[in-house]
Amino acid sequence: MSISTEVARRRTFAIISHPDAGKTTLTEKLLLFAGAIQIAGSVKARKASRHASSDWMEIEKQRGISVASSVMQVEYRDTVINLLDTPGHQDFSEDTYRVLTAVDAALMVIDAANGVEPQTIRLLQVCRARNTPIITFVNKLDREVREPLDLLSEIESHLGMDAVPFAWPVGMGKSFGGVFDIRRGRMRVFKAGSDRLSDQHDEIIEGLDNPEIANRFGAAFTQARGEIDLIEGAAPPFDEAEFLAGRQTPVFFGSAINNFGVQEVLDALVDMAPPPGPRHALQREVRPDEPKFSGVVFKVQANMDPAHRDRVAFVRVCSGRFERGMRLKVARTGKETRPNNVVSFLSQRRELLEEAYAGDVIGIPNHGVLQLGDVLSEGENLQFTGLPFFAPELFQAVEVADPLRTKQLRTGLTQLGEEGAIQVFRPVAGGSLLLGAVGQLQFEVVAHRLKTEYGVTARMMPSRYSMARWITADEPRDLKKFMDANMQHIAYDVVEAPAFLIGSSAQLRVAQELYPNVQFHALREHG
Numbered sequence: 001m002s003i004s005t006e007v008a009r010r011r012t013f014a015i016i017s018h019p020d021a022g023k024t025t026l027t028e029k030l031l032l033f034a035g036a037i038q039i040a041g042s043v044k045a046r047k048a049s050r051h052a053s054s055d056w057m058e059i060e061k062q063r064g065i066s067v068a069s070s071v072m073q074v075e076y077r078d079t080v081i082n083l084l085d086t087p088g089h090q091d092f093s094e095d096t097y098r099v100l101t102a103v104d105a106a107l108m109v110i111d112a113a114n115g116v117e118p119q120t121i122r123l124l125q126v127c128r129a130r131n132t133p134i135i136t137f138v139n140k141l142d143r144e145v146r147e148p149l150d151l152l153s154e155i156e157s158h159l160g161m162d163a164v165p166f167a168w169p170v171g172m173g174k175s176f177g178g179v180f181d182i183r184r185g186r187m188r189v190f191k192a193g194s195d196r197l198s199d200q201h202d203e204i205i206e207g208l209d210n211p212e213i214a215n216r217f218g219a220a221f222t223q224a225r226g227e228i229d230l231i232e233g234a235a236p237p238f239d240e241a242e243f244l245a246g247r248q249t250p251v252f253f254g255s256a257i258n259n260f261g262v263q264e265v266l267d268a269l270v271d272m273a274p275p276p277g278p279r280h281a282l283q284r285e286v287r288p289d290e291p292k293f294s295g296v297v298f299k300v301q302a303n304m305d306p307a308h309r310d311r312v313a314f315v316r317v318c319s320g321r322f323e324r325g326m327r328l329k330v331a332r333t334g335k336e337t338r339p340n341n342v343v344s345f346l347s348q349r350r351e352l353l354e355e356a357y358a359g360d361v362i363g364i365p366n367h368g369v370l371q372l373g374d375v376l377s378e379g380e381n382l383q384f385t386g387l388p389f390f391a392p393e394l395f396q397a398v399e400v401a402d403p404l405r406t407k408q409l410r411t412g413l414t415q416l417g418e419e420g421a422i423q424v425f426r427p428v429a430g431g432s433l434l435l436g437a438v439g440q441l442q443f444e445v446v447a448h449r450l451k452t453e454y455g456v457t458a459r460m461m462p463s464r465y466s467m468a469r470w471i472t473a474d475e476p477r478d479l480k481k482f483m484d485a486n487m488q489h490i491a492y493d494v495v496e497a498p499a500f501l502i503g504s505s506a507q508l509r510v511a512q513e514l515y516p517n518v519q520f521h522a523l524r525e526h527g
């Protein structure tokens with residue numbers, strides 16, 4: 001098959017949700033419906049192990065598993081689906097955000113009882129910043145949940161995009177009768193249980209106004225019918241271009257645990273989610289079906305053996321075709337690498353990864369040669385833009401217990417910072433280095449790794465900061481003026497970008513008012 005045919009049949013996406021909304025369940029069901037039974041089995045196992053492990057040592061044991069299952073590839077209806085895991089829960093960290101830069105679409109799962117929850121909102125901001133198309137699945141309709149109209153408007157206000165229902169629930173909880181397929185004008189009747197692996201044998205009632213529906217579902221039908229009329233009057237019609245531009249999200253309703261509504265979502269992913277598109281590099285736009293290979297490192301994960309500092313770089317293929325053993329150049333260093341022992345992720349095809357195309361992810365083991373944001377190519381010097389670094393929300397000062405090991409501390413933190421495990425800030429005014437994270441676990445991970453990999457016992461101390469903003473200004477002198485006046489609050493990150501560190505959003509507002517020529521960024525893009 002030609003490169004463009006291979007690219008056209010790829011769909012690369014991530015499922016995002018707040019913990020407990022049903023992401024694991026839906027992932028598993030999607031894989032089951034796609035026929036990837038073995039992969040599906042390991043999804044739950046992974047979550048179970050994650051929960052069982054309360055400390056980092058245990059989590060580390062699981063690292064091997066988590067590398068393998070962080071990308072799942074299945075073939076369904078002649079389409080190659082790459083599903084990228086976004087860790088939630090305790091191991092939530094900046095990695096999650098960066099994974100979203102490697103996908104072409106996202107599937108958002110919402111617990112119908114809770115609506116749009118905080119963690120989902122943060123992930124959505126990343127999708128919004130990149131105009132990633134989002135398909136929405138409202139889960140747990142078999143429970144007493146919130147009114148669907150309410151949920152719809154909440155989705156709209158949080159996403160800042162129009163929600164266009166493709167399905168509409170008839171009743172909920174005990175009276176959940178099923179869902180209307182609005183576009184095809186029919187109703188799929190709800191059946192509890194999880195033994196169905198396709199929707200072929202479901203009971204379908206044709207016609208939204210079929211009297212049979214009214215007879216069987218009474219008040220639930222009347223309400224649902226009225227709501228559909230309301231929506232059809234008020235909501236804009238579905239427009240594919242608007243969806244692809246991230247301005248409209250199609251909404252489905254169902255119950256993942258009951259395998260209900262899963263088939264529609266799987267088919268929507270294949271039919272509606274876009275294949276890999278062009279990517280922006282500083283030099284030029286890179287098309288996915290170009291003959292030459294290029295790829296970008298969006299995640300680096302330390303692997304099994306800490307003594308060897310081996311890491312796996314997750315590379316999203318941006319163009320061309322990857323073959324095992326091919327010679328690749330790292331744009332940042334100009335060095336060559338020849339990935340032979342590519343890490344295999346979970347896949348229906350059992351054999352070692354031999355080739356990959358735009359949209360696929362390859363895992364390259366290395367000893368620190370590859371960093372976040374690095375670009376691999378067949379020689380061309382490319383730098384892709386858009387790998388985000390997020391302003392941390394948690395800060396700790398770090399010092400070394402034994403002053404003789406200060407150098408090791410610096411080396412360790414520099415490397416861990418480059419890997420994206422933590423953000424390291426050096427205050428202009430001197431004093432201890434500051435660590436910034438978006439998840440508490442990041443500190444534990446770093447303390448543990450400093451000890452095992454660099455032989456440094458680090459002392460972490462509370463910090464008075466709770467917020468950081470990278471600062472820029474069109475005129476260098478405006479930036480300098482601001483920095484001089486706020487020396488105590490300025491620190492440089494690993495790439496020497498200055499940041500303003502503060503304890504409250506009130507302080508930020510004051511600074512913004514006093515210095516209108518300075519821009520404060522919650523997100524820094526690599527490159």
Ligand code: GDP
Pocket residue numbers: 017018019020021022023024025026088139140141142143254255256257258
């Ligand atoms: P995650 O944290 O988002 O991965 O959520 P899980 O998939 O682990 O689900 C969280 C809980 O919700 C589990 O106890 C599931 O069994 C339950 N759950 C998932 N889907 C449904 C559903 O459709 N209906 C009901 N009633 N419970 C569900």
